[in-house]
Amino acid sequence: MKFGASRLVAFLTLLAAIGFGAGSAHAQDQAIADDQFTLSGGAARTADASAGDGYSAHMTNDSAAWKIQYQNWDFGTLKAGKLYDVYVKVKVKHAVPAPTGNAFVAGIYDATNASDVVPARTIAAANTADGVWREYRLGTFAPNAGVNSLSFYVGGASNAAQVSDIYVDAFIFKEYSNVQIEDASFYKFNGASLVTDGMTPDHSAARMANGPGSGWNVQAKIDGARIEAGKPYRITADIKPERSDWQTSSGDLFGYLVYDLTTSSYLVNPTVVSSATIPKVAYYHQVQLGTVTVDPAHDVRVCFYPVNNAANFPAVRIDRVALTRQPEDESAAKAINAYPYKLSPANQDGLNDSTRIAYTLPAPQTESVIVQRVSDQATVRTLTPASTSSGSRAVVWDGKNDGGQYVSNGLYVVRVRSGSTDLRRVNVQVIAGVSLAASANPVKNDVPKGVFYEAGGDPLRSRRSGRLS
Secondary structure, eight states, rough: HHHHHHHHHHHHHHHHHHHHHHTTOOOOOEEEEGGOEEETTTOEEEEEETTTTTTEHHHHSSSSSOEEEEEEOOOOOTTTTTTTEEEEEEEEEEESSSOSEEEEEEEEEEETTEEEEEEEEEGGGGOOOOOOOOOEEEEOOOOTOOOEEEEEEEEEETTTTTTTEEEEEEEEEOOOOOEEEGGGGGOTTTTTTEETTSSSSSSSSEEEESOOOEEEEEEEEEOOOEEEETTEEEEEEEEEEOOOTTOOSSSEEEEEEEEEEETEEEEEEEEEEEGGSSSSSSOEEEEEEEEEEETTSOOOEEEEEOOEEEEEEEEOEEEEEEOOOOOOOOOOOEEEEEEEEEOOOTOSSSSSSOEEEEEEEEEEEEEEEEEETTTTTOOOEEEEEEEEEEEEEEEEOOSTTTOOOOOOOEEEEEEETTTTTEEEEEEEEOOOOOOOOSSSOOOOOOOOOOOOOOTOOTHHHHHHHHOOO
């Protein structure tokens, strides 16, 4: 029985190491460079040694026009339905030493439905630095949750006397990800050290010995550049205790706190963790440390301190500290929506064969719904004839034209109209779809050959223990 238990622990240890590493992937940023911009009103792409690619888009600040735009409807390179923080990288030229008024505006616009995706941001001259590149956040939304034509734009503020020129290098899509502080960057004191540990993704952990004293021997500094002001973050730490005896070790494990060195105040009060709260399995446990709102300009540390219980737990290992914030979709509520926004009707495989267009009309109006091909604006289908209606409405398009034939692949716009005026618009893409084939060697008559129980859950264990021990 002892031999079986040790093998079980080793197996669980391996599973934990695999699962722990699999969950540590980082999101990737995607930058749209100036060579993909649409420029107008005298804006031009010019050589710029300070830009990463040697070029930037330049415009004078003599009007409020959106002279620099990135226009697209296909965001297939981004994850479907995932929220992204969208930034624009801008530098300006000051016409006077301390400019006043506004420097520029930037935002995201839905050209299909003629509405803002997120409210436009106006950047004050005081929030810019002369000739210095800065990233300005436009908002958080899911770019790949539809195929409407979107415009990411920068416009002037008609304030050339204060801020004469505006330069744009890129629009940047940053998938929301946790802020992670790895053990290699921890501050370590009083014998705490970095040790090799094959159970962690980076094969290392910070080891803090227990014993007398309460020094903050391991400290993880929060990077203010990765924190958004005024937002609550949930703090967790991945911890593995070292046990003297697998059966009998009990009591306190370690202590933690969160401290703002700038204001000399606790954000999370000193707290001791008991072994009763940690499962008795040899892997890294994610311990909840609390929820805090951090000032990005402050020096804030997540700290760990020992407890006088080395006889039971000689040390604890800390692999990483994570700060998690639930992102908020800042896009405006949609008055029209198509789901799914990509359909493949021609193969009739039961997957995305039609789309449901739901929309809202605030007041009674005479409206009709048509489908047009975007490339030439030709009407391919009339979904509903003119009638008076209001409130929540829905109509289904099966991908066919008025002649009952499936339309060709491409981008289509569904228009809710009153006469010749569009009340609502949404894009839909028709694609070829995927053909599914049966496996060449399907498994037949596959039945379970036994029943597996979690450790300690075998109902016959007590009966066999005498014979197997």
